Amino acid sequence: MRKFQSTLKALPLFADNTFEENALILSNSRIISCHSGKLLFSHGDKVTHFYVICRGAMQIFRDTPDGYEATCNILISGDSVNADELVSCQAKHAMSARAVNDCSLLEIPISWMLENFNNMNNMAAKLLAGLAAQLSNAQVDIEHLSTMSAAQNAACYLQKLRVQYNFDPLEFELPYTKSLIASRLQMGRETFSRSLLALKDHGISVTGARVSFKDMHKTRRFVCDKCSVSNQCKAYQDLHQDREKISAHGT
Amino acid sequence: MRKFQSTLKALPLFADNTFEENALILSNSRIISCHSGKLLFSHGDKVTHFYVICRGAMQIFRDTPDGYEATCNILISGDSVNADELVSCQAKHAMSARAVNDCSLLEIPISWMLENFNNMNNMAAKLLAGLAAQLSNAQVDIEHLSTMSAAQNAACYLQKLRVQYNFDPLEFELPYTKSLIASRLQMGRETFSRSLLALKDHGISVTGARVSFKDMHKTRRFVCDKCSVSNQCKAYQDLHQDREKISAHGT
DNA sequence: CGTCATCTTGAGGAGTGTCAATAACTGTGG
DNA sequence: CCACAGTTATTGACACTCCTCAAGATGACG
Numbered sequence: 218m219r220k221f222q223s224t225l226k227a228l229p230l231f232a233d234n235t236f237e238e239n240a241l242i243l244s245n246s247r248i249i250s251c252h253s254g255k256l257l258f259s260h261g262d263k264v265t266h267f268y269v270i271c272r273g274a275m276q277i278f279r280d281t282p283d284g285y286e287a288t289c290n291i292l293i294s295g296d297s298v299n300a301d302e303l304v305s306c307q308a309k310h311a312m313s314a315r316a317v318n319d320c321s322l323l324e325i326p327i328s329w330m331l332e333n334f335n336n337m338n339n340m341a342a343k344l345l346a347g348l349a350a351q352l353s354n355a356q357v358d359i360e361h362l363s364t365m366s367a368a369q370n371a372a373c374y375l376q377k378l379r380v381q382y383n384f385d386p387l388e389f390e391l392p393y394t395k396s397l398i399a400s401r402l403q404m405g406r407e408t409f410s411r412s413l414l415a416l417k418d419h420g421i422s423v424t425g426a427r428v429s430f431k432d433m434h435k436t437r438r439f440v441c442d443k444c445s446v447s448n449q450c451k452a453y454q455d456l457h458q459d460r461e462k463i464s465a466h467g468t
Numbered sequence: 469m470r471k472f473q474s475t476l477k478a479l480p481l482f483a484d485n486t487f488e489e490n491a492l493i494l495s496n497s498r499i500i501s502c503h504s505g506k507l508l509f510s511h512g513d514k515v516t517h518f519y520v521i522c523r524g525a526m527q528i529f530r531d532t533p534d535g536y537e538a539t540c541n542i543l544i545s546g547d548s549v550n551a552d553e554l555v556s557c558q559a560k561h562a563m564s565a566r567a568v569n570d571c572s573l574l575e576i577p578i579s580w581m582l583e584n585f586n587n588m589n590n591m592a593a594k595l596l597a598g599l600a601a602q603l604s605n606a607q608v609d610i611e612h613l614s615t616m617s618a619a620q621n622a623a624c625y626l627q628k629l630r631v632q633y634n635f636d637p638l639e640f641e642l643p644y645t646k647s648l649i650a651s652r653l654q655m656g657r658e659t660f661s662r663s664l665l666a667l668k669d670h671g672i673s674v675t676g677a678r679v680s681f682k683d684m685h686k687t688r689r690f691v692c693d694k695c696s697v698s699n700q701c702k703a704y705q706d707l708h709q710d711r712e713k714i715s716a717h718g719t
Numbered sequence: 720c721g722t723c724a725t726c727t728t729g730a731g732g733a734g735t736g737t738c739a740a741t742a743a744c745t746g747t748g749g
Numbered sequence: 750c751c752a753c754a755g756t757t758a759t760t761g762a763c764a765c766t767c768c769t770c771a772a773g774a775t776g777a778c779g
Contacts, residue, residue, distance in 0.1 A: 281615050289607060305600040311607075341592050348599045349556040355606035356540060362613050363654035364532050367767070395726065403614035405768055410727055425726095425776090618735070646758065656736055661759055676744090676758095 221248060228269055228323070229295055230347070233339040241333075246325040251275075257298070257314040257322070264310055267330045268298035273320030276397065279312050288400040290354075291317065291393065293381065298322070300344050301351070303330055317393060357443055362403060365441065368412040370402050372421060372436065373444040375428055380445070388429040395426075472499060479520055479574070480546055481598070484590045492584075497576040502526075508549070508565040508573070515561055518581045519549035524571030527648065530563050539651040541605075542568065542644065544632065549573070551595050552602070554581055568644060608694055613654060616692065619663040621653050623672060623687065624695040626679055631696070639680040646677075 225231040225239045234242070248271065251257055257268065260279060270292055277298070278288045289312060292298060298314055334340045361370050379386060391398065399409035413423040419439040420432030430436060437445065476482040476490045485493070499522065502508055508519065511530060521543055528549070529539045540563060543549060549565055585591045612621050630637060642649065650660035664674040670690040671683030681687060688696065 279611065287611065287615060289610070301600045301603050304596045305604070311604070335593070341596070342586070345555045345592070345596055345599065348596065348603060349552045352552050352599060352603045352606060353556070353562070355603060355610060358610055359540070359606065359613065359654070360530065360538065362610065364538065394724095403610070406726075407728085407769085408767055411767095414727090645756095657758075658737080658760080659735060662735095665759090 224248070224271055225323070227295075228271065230269060230297060230340065230343050233343075234337055238337050242325065245329045245333075246323055249322050249324050251316040251320040251322055253316050253318045255316050257316065258310050259313045260310055262310045264299070264302050264307055264327055267300070267303045267325045267327055268314075269323040269325075270294050270296050270298060271321040271323055274317040274392070275320060275322075276315045276317050276401075277312050278315070278400070286313075286400070287403065288397065290351075291397070291401055297344070297347055300347050303327060303334075304344065304348065306331070317397065357441075361441065366412075367402075367404050367408050368415040368419075369439060369441070370404070371409060371412040372416055372419060372440045374398065374402055375416075375421065376436075376440055376444040386430065388427065391426040391428060475499070475522055476574070478546075479522065481520060481548060481591065481594050484594075485588055489588050493576065496580045497574055500573050500575050502567040502571040502573055504567055504569045506567050508567065509561050510564045511561055513561045515550070515553050515558055515578055518551070518554045518576045518578055519565075520574040520576075521545050521547050521549060522572040522574055525568040525643070526571060527566045527568050527652075528563050529566070529651070537564075537651070538654065539648065541602075542648070542652055548595070548598055551598050554578060554585075555595065555599065557582075568648065608692075612692065617663075618653075618655050618659050619666040619670075620690060620692070621655070622660060622663040623667055623670060623691045625649065625653055626667075626672065627687075627691055627695040637681065639678065642677040642679060 221243050222236065222239055225234070225242065231239055231242065251273070257275065258264075272294050274291055274293045275298060276288055277290045277292060278286045280286050297303075299310070302310065334344065361373060365373070378384065378392065379389065382389070382392060393401075395409060395413075396406050399406045402409065404412075416423065418435075420430060420435035422429055422431055472494050473487065473490055476485070476493065482490055482493065502524070508526065509515075523545050525542055525544045526549060527539055528541045528543060529537045531537050548554075550561070553561065585595065612624060616624070629635065629643065630640065633640070633643060644652075646660060646664075647657050650657045653660065655663075667674065669686075671681060671686035673680055673682055
């Protein structure tokens with residue numbers, strides 16, 4: 218168990234805990250691996266555990282009435298998967314979660330979390346902060362959906378990816394398939410494809426999975442200003458520097 | 469100050485506090501009135517206070533680049549106005565808030581809240597629960613925006629109003645102007661108007677501000693099932709019974 | 720080289736936003 | 750009680766965006 222102490226230290230949620238507190242958590246949890254494509258849980262399943270991503274990315278989605286699946290979010294290392302369900306004491310999962318690539322997850326029983334997270338130094342505050350950040354993101358998504366074109370939405374998402382992964386500001390590779398991104402943006406694959414073409418006029422050229430920003434001036438005029446900066450709240454600001462540490466340890 | 473003890477007791481956020489705790493809160497806060505149409509705060513203003521609605525309704529909105537304003541939410545008695553900003557320690561308001569009708573608000577300095585809410589029995593948990601509920605609502609909104617027609621959206625919102633205000637299940641009057649509701653639903657006034665006409669085919673007839681449900685079977689097949697039940701989390705389930713108490717005392 | 724998954728491109732149509740004109744409602748003052 | 754102005758709501762016509770279906774292209778991998 219000792220070897221996972223550094224894993225926990227690298228997760229924002231547990232970073233401020235004492236050695237003893239994290240040891241207590243580790244003795245009541247497991248680190249599981251979830252290989253690419255595997256369902257972690259499905260809509261309607263009983264909520265048994267609270268999960269935090271140590272490595273990899275998870276797609277959170279719901280099944281639409283017409284048989285498709287719509288992606289609500291794509292979470293990465295450091296993110297809590299179901300903090301909202303923990304807090305609102307939901308008995309059943311409202312969404313489904315699937316591994317986008319090979320993942321490591323910290324798995325803590327819900328009952329244990331409910332009894333103990335209030336006693337740990339900053340965990341309640343961190344959970345609050347994480348929820349507030351998620352809410353803020355959701356509100357921005359709503360704003361984007363209702364006021365911006367598909368192309369603007371796509372451009373904003375590319376910006377967000379750049380910030381989230383701390384990518385090279387000029388060029389990077391899409392970390393997910395285009396279909397997944399389109400689904401995340403609540404649009405059809407075809408519309409996303411056409412949108413990427415349209416971005417050429419606004420300083421972003423996309424060939425294959427390679428995204429490159431050619432003219433930041435044009436781009437900045439086209440996207441929403443909220444997406445060029447990190448909208449994480451204070452407690453999560455250090456996350457970028459931590460990502461590498463997290464990935465290094467979470468195996 | 470004594471007379472406001474019952475006002476606080478009626479607000480879910482403070483209902484579980486002791487007499488002494490609420491006395492402490494009252495001695496560090498004010499109850500202000502905000503008449504219809506008045507701006508409580510604007511986007512960009514410094515965040516100085518945490519607000520809870522005792523009576524009336526507040527429109528939370530943002531200004532769109534093209535000069536209009538888009539409504540994010542309409543909050544009513546018992547709701548916290550800016551719990552997210554409190555928790556994420558934002559220095560400036562991300563949205564604006566305006567009174568839809570004459571309101572009473574509990575106004576607590578942010579600094580005091582930050583220092584003390586962790587010490588009160590259940591307040592941190594209540595704030596968490598409230599945020600989780602808001603997040604869940606936002607996610608449902610996204611789902612609705614991207615998968616349902618304008619008419620379905622409108623029908624769902626009518627259902628939600630019925631639940632939120634605990635209205636007669638068969639007939640009620642819209643509590644806001646149609647323009648405001650349309651804005652809340654992220655659609656044009658005209659589209660909302662046409663949607664209401666279309667609802668006749670699905671068991672809902674709207675004439676003027678009067679909404680009546682004629683055929684629940686048809687309606688239930690048309691709307692999303694999440695909107696017919698309260699999606700508040702446990703801590704807020706008692707709210708319906710409390711609303712009258714709140715209104716009675718919050719003057 | 721074939722197979723499978725993913726992505727692109729084209730054509731057509733449903734749904735919603737926009738503009739403009741008209742109608743209904745609200746409150747005020749004569 | 751009625752006339753008036755101001756707000757709010759409805760209705761029509763039109764354009765545009767995005768979804769859908771269908772076909773073809775590209776790429777990864779055995």
